[in-house]
Amino acid sequence: MASAAGSGAAVPFWRAAGMTYITYSNICANLVRNCLKEPYKTEALSREKSPVQTQLKGNELRLALQNLQMEGNLFSLLKLSSVWSVW
Amino acid sequence: MFRQATRLLVRPISRTGSRRFSTDLPVAETADESFVEAWKKVIPNIEPPKTPLSFMQPRPATPSSIPSKLTVNFVLPYASELSKKEVDMIIIPATTGQMGVLPGHVATIAELKPGVISVHEGNEVTKYFISSGFAFIHANSIADVIAIEAVPLDQIDSSSVQKGLAEFTQKVSSASTDLEKAEAQIGMDVHSALNSALTG
Numbered sequence: 001m002a003s004a005a006g007s008g009a010a011v012p013f014w015r016a017a018g019m020t021y022i023t024y025s026n027i028c029a030n031l032v033r034n035c036l037k038e039p040y041k042t043e044a045l046s047r048e049k050s051p052v053q054t055q056l057k058g059n060e061l062r063l064a065l066q067n068l069q070m071e072g073n074l075f076s077l078l079k080l081s082s083v084w085s086v087w
Numbered sequence: 088m089f090r091q092a093t094r095l096l097v098r099p100i101s102r103t104g105s106r107r108f109s110t111d112l113p114v115a116e117t118a119d120e121s122f123v124e125a126w127k128k129v130i131p132n133i134e135p136p137k138t139p140l141s142f143m144q145p146r147p148a149t150p151s152s153i154p155s156k157l158t159v160n161f162v163l164p165y166a167s168e169l170s171k172k173e174v175d176m177i178i179i180p181a182t183t184g185q186m187g188v189l190p191g192h193v194a195t196i197a198e199l200k201p202g203v204i205s206v207h208e209g210n211e212v213t214k215y216f217i218s219s220g221f222a223f224i225h226a227n228s229i230a231d232v233i234a235i236e237a238v239p240l241d242q243i244d245s246s247s248v249q250k251g252l253a254e255f256t257q258k259v260s261s262a263s264t265d266l267e268k269a270e271a272q273i274g275m276d277v278h279s280a281l282n283s284a285l286t287g
Binding site: 012013014016017019024025026027028029031032033034035037038040041046047050087 | 138165182201218219220235236237241242247248251265266268269270272273274277278280
């Protein structure tokens with residue numbers, strides 16, 4: 001969101017740094033959860049895990065891409081060959 | 088660009104068709120009348136099934152005199168902390184400062200900062216620390232407060248708060264990119280709010 005209300009009103013510092021409200025709010029919630037006393041803390045941290053899996057990152061991503069590439073090469077080899085019965 | 092300005096500025100302010108608050112509108116109907124009529128024409132012997140509209144509760148209208156109690160709905164993503172609770176007053180930590188909400192408060196939407204929300208009912212005061220959220224106060228003295236995390240103050244561990252405060256104070260000074268600075272600042276805000284909640 002490039003323009004704030006009234007194009008000139010003060011934006012919050014997190015918005016100016018490029019963060020959305022959802023990100024800001026989730027960071028606040030995680031910080032609060034980390035400051036809880038023991039039985040409540042474990043309950044709260046289990047709530048933090050979202051049901052949606054995050055994408056592969058970093059090294060995992062690199063390895064996954066390498067695997068895809070290898071499979072891709074194999075597939076194209078098989079397509080060229082006449083041995084379709086393998087599939 | 089401003090040719091229409093004079094005309095627009097002097098047009099009458101209150102005209103039929105100008106926007107009104109949602110709580111000023113007449114109470115919405117609770118049964119689907121056209122559906123029921125059509126059903127009865129075709130199947131007069133069997134009772135018509137209930138439509139989703141009949142399960143909805145009508146929006147309470149704005150009373151003409153100020154009610155004596157404020158109805159609070161305090162909800163979290165995973166639970167409803169307070170549901171239609173009648174209280175005397177709530178104090179919410181809005182970004183513009185501590186805001187006290189009494190029955191008959193003007194309709195407001197307030198963004199909340201990490202802080203303590205206190206619910207006053209007779210002589211008892213219940214306090215919760217909320218991580219951030221919004222408060223919608225309607226003209227009919229119903230307040231909806233939504234937050235992502237809300238904990239009673241006795242569930243907060245003061246040693247983690249002190250540790251976090253020290254860690255983020257150090258991060259604020261050593262942060263390089265804008266994003267890191269913003270995160271460190273958020274950490275500072277949250278932990279200092281937690282600290283003042285524990286001590287205040």
